[in-house]
Amino acid sequence: MTDSIGIVTPQTFAVDQPLKLVSGAVLPKFDLMYETYGQLNADASNAVLICHALSGDHHVAGYHEGSDKPGWWNDYIGPNKPIDTNKLFVVCSNNLGSCRGSTGPTTLNPETGRVYGSDFPIVTCRDWVNSQNLLRAHLGIEQWAAIVGGSMGGMQVMQWAIDYPDKLRHALVIAAAPKLSAQNIAFNEVARRAIMTDPEFHEGRFIEAGTTPKGGLALARMLGHLTYLSDDMMGAKFGRELRTESLKYSFDVEFQVESYLRYQGEKFATKQNFDANTYLLMTKALDYFDPAAEFDNDLSQAFSQTQAKFLVVSFTSDWRFSPARSHEIVRALLDNDLDVSYAEVESEHGHDAFLLPNTHYEGIFRAYMQRVTAETGR
Amino acid sequence: MNPITPEFKLIADWIEPNSHVLDLGCGDGTLLNHLKQTRSIRGYGMEIDPQKNIQAMLNGINVIQSNLDSEDLIHYFDPESFDYVIMTQALQVVRRPDILLDHMLTIGKQIIITFPNFAHWKMRAQLLLKGRMPETDTLPYHWYDTPNIHLCTFNDFEDLCEEKNIEVVARTVVNNQHQSNLGIRLMPNLMGEVALYKVQRK
Numbered sequence: 172m173t174d175s176i177g178i179v180t181p182q183t184f185a186v187d188q189p190l191k192l193v194s195g196a197v198l199p200k201f202d203l204m205y206e207t208y209g210q211l212n213a214d215a216s217n218a219v220l221i222c223h224a225l226s227g228d229h230h231v232a233g234y235h236e237g238s239d240k241p242g243w244w245n246d247y248i249g250p251n252k253p254i255d256t257n258k259l260f261v262v263c264s265n266n267l268g269s270c271r272g273s274t275g276p277t278t279l280n281p282e283t284g285r286v287y288g289s290d291f292p293i294v295t296c297r298d299w300v301n302s303q304n305l306l307r308a309h310l311g312i313e314q315w316a317a318i319v320g321g322s323m324g325g326m327q328v329m330q331w332a333i334d335y336p337d338k339l340r341h342a343l344v345i346a347a348a349p350k351l352s353a354q355n356i357a358f359n360e361v362a363r364r365a366i367m368t369d370p371e372f373h374e375g376r377f378i379e380a381g382t383t384p385k386g387g388l389a390l391a392r393m394l395g396h397l398t399y400l401s402d403d404m405m406g407a408k409f410g411r412e413l414r415t416e417s418l419k420y421s422f423d424v425e426f427q428v429e430s431y432l433r434y435q436g437e438k439f440a441t442k443q444n445f446d447a448n449t450y451l452l453m454t455k456a457l458d459y460f461d462p463a464a465e466f467d468n469d470l471s472q473a474f475s476q477t478q479a480k481f482l483v484v485s486f487t488s489d490w491r492f493s494p495a496r497s498h499e500i501v502r503a504l505l506d507n508d509l510d511v512s513y514a515e516v517e518s519e520h521g522h523d524a525f526l527l528p529n530t531h532y533e534g535i536f537r538a539y540m541q542r543v544t545a546e547t548g549r
Numbered sequence: 550m551n552p553i554t555p556e557f558k559l560i561a562d563w564i565e566p567n568s569h570v571l572d573l574g575c576g577d578g579t580l581l582n583h584l585k586q587t588r589s590i591r592g593y594g595m596e597i598d599p600q601k602n603i604q605a606m607l608n609g610i611n612v613i614q615s616n617l618d619s620e621d622l623i624h625y626f627d628p629e630s631f632d633y634v635i636m637t638q639a640l641q642v643v644r645r646p647d648i649l650l651d652h653m654l655t656i657g658k659q660i661i662i663t664f665p666n667f668a669h670w671k672m673r674a675q676l677l678l679k680g681r682m683p684e685t686d687t688l689p690y691h692w693y694d695t696p697n698i699h700l701c702t703f704n705d706f707e708d709l710c711e712e713k714n715i716e717v718v719a720r721t722v723v724n725n726q727h728q729s730n731l732g733i734r735l736m737p738n739l740m741g742e743v744a745l746y747k748v749q750r751k
Contacts, residue, residue, distance in 0.1 A: 501613065502625050505593070513613045514602055531599040538606035 196292035204272025222320030270446030289375020362391035389436030401521035555727030568632035578610030668702035
């Protein structure tokens with residue numbers, strides 16, 4: 172715990188104004204749960220926003236009181252870490268539609284007095300960015316020194332650079348893609364079907380029914396988890412190793428990899444108590460993300476107003492959002508003569524690599540953040 | 550950052566101020582930074598080595614990690630995106646120098662390229678008298694561990710340019726101290742150790 176920011180406490184930003192969503196639906200009011208680390212400097216020039224991925228939340232570094240589990244990017248955010256909290260003021264908010272404190276399917280709908288459940292409207296990357304922009308103003312920040320995100324977080328970073336070009340100086344887009352492929356959407360659809368066909372789903376009103384579609388959610392997570400790992404890494408970690416001494420010729424758990432996946436699914440659905448409606452919403456937001464669509468499918472045009480400087484990072488064994496997807500982003504940024512650096516990090520850990528320690532990744536991350544930090548005032 | 554080599558100074562002399570430059574195999578970005586300071590250029594570096602990428606980034610360079618043996622150049626850039634595409638001391642390490650030259654000439658209006666001369670008299674002498682692959686200050690490797698898989702002579706390079714309809718706009722031939730002398734001027738392919746070429750499509 173000594174090398175981290177230490178004990179951190181989440182805060183709530185309560186917005187009493189309605190928020191119009193891309194879908195046309197309106198949230199009459201909403202809360203954003205967020206955490207901050209470090210000190211905002213006098214001219215508010217050292218603020219860094221972190222955007223989280225599908226199952227992530229606002230708890231990105233440090234520890235909550237009484238917990239021994241660090242935030243999800245604790246390896247990269249803290250004192251003297253690549254995102255150095257001695258010098259930078261770090262903000263991370265929980266996305267709308269999540270189940271970790273911001274308004275979402277598990278909170279009460281003020282208009283009906285009932286839990287939102289499946290009534291919670293579909294949210295998109297743009298909606299998240301709009302809500303984060305309200306938080307920015309609330310915190311007295313005119314322009315972020317940088318916005319940083321991996322995977323779905325990286326998509327929000329791109330959305331920021333497109334929608335609010337003067338509100339950020341640097342954009343760090345890690346293990347992301349400019350839009351989902353048919354295969355990506357297909358995986359999401361199978362995950363959603365697993366949840367929605369669970370008898371305990373009750374058309375999304377399972378909380379009121381006093382139950383949760385644990386089985387379906389666990390299946391969805393097992394599938395998702397598979398796409399985060401690489402074949403090589405699974406081979407190295409599990410191979411064909413058995414849990415029992417010999418084959419039993421049954422459908423019980425026999426291979427280690429089966430046991431691991433079941434554990435991951437169950438942990439997600441029970442111990443971590445992730446909300447099934449949130450999982451549906453997050454995968455939908457991923458499917459819809461396609462900033463080029465408004466520009467004749469020309470990604471370069473989508474970035475034509477962008478001013479931010481970019482670092483784009485991909486990982487060699489990531490097949491969910493492969494390096495080729497990052498090349499598309501880099502190409503579009505280069506077309507606009509923007510400042511862009513790109514690193515392709517050698518890793519066997521698949522999509523998950525963006526969360527894990529890696530010397531090259533850390534070196535690149537640290538070097539780029541030094542550039543960001545050097546431009547901040549006092 | 551590495552020191553500014555005489556070669557980099559010679560290259561800077563060939564660069565128009567405020568131009569758009571791509572440096573292939575940019576290392577830690579020393580050349581690009583020198584050109585930024587002395588010629589106010591803007592541009593990008595490409596580098597495959599992770600450590601050098603980190604160094605280049607620390608030096609404030611926009612660096613794209615890339616393998617020059619791939620199709621990255623034409624994938625990333627439209628034709629004539631750059632005033633100059635520069636590649637120093639790397640022609641001999643790529644898998645297909647001829648294809649890379651084509652790609653460089655597509656995305657750059659002019660290209661500046663430097664490489665060692667395999668026909669320098671020291672090379673010739675070692676091969677002729679000792680019967681062994683030459684090892685010199687310019688090419689200090691054993692035959693089995695050298696990264697230089699496509700060494701050529703100035704004549705070879707100019708033959709390739711001729712074949713590909715490439716015009717040599719300027720050429721500077723120097724010794725390994727990057728100085729010229731009478732011998733080099735009279736017999737460049739025998740006396741010159743390093744050449745700098747500025748070429749473009751005819």
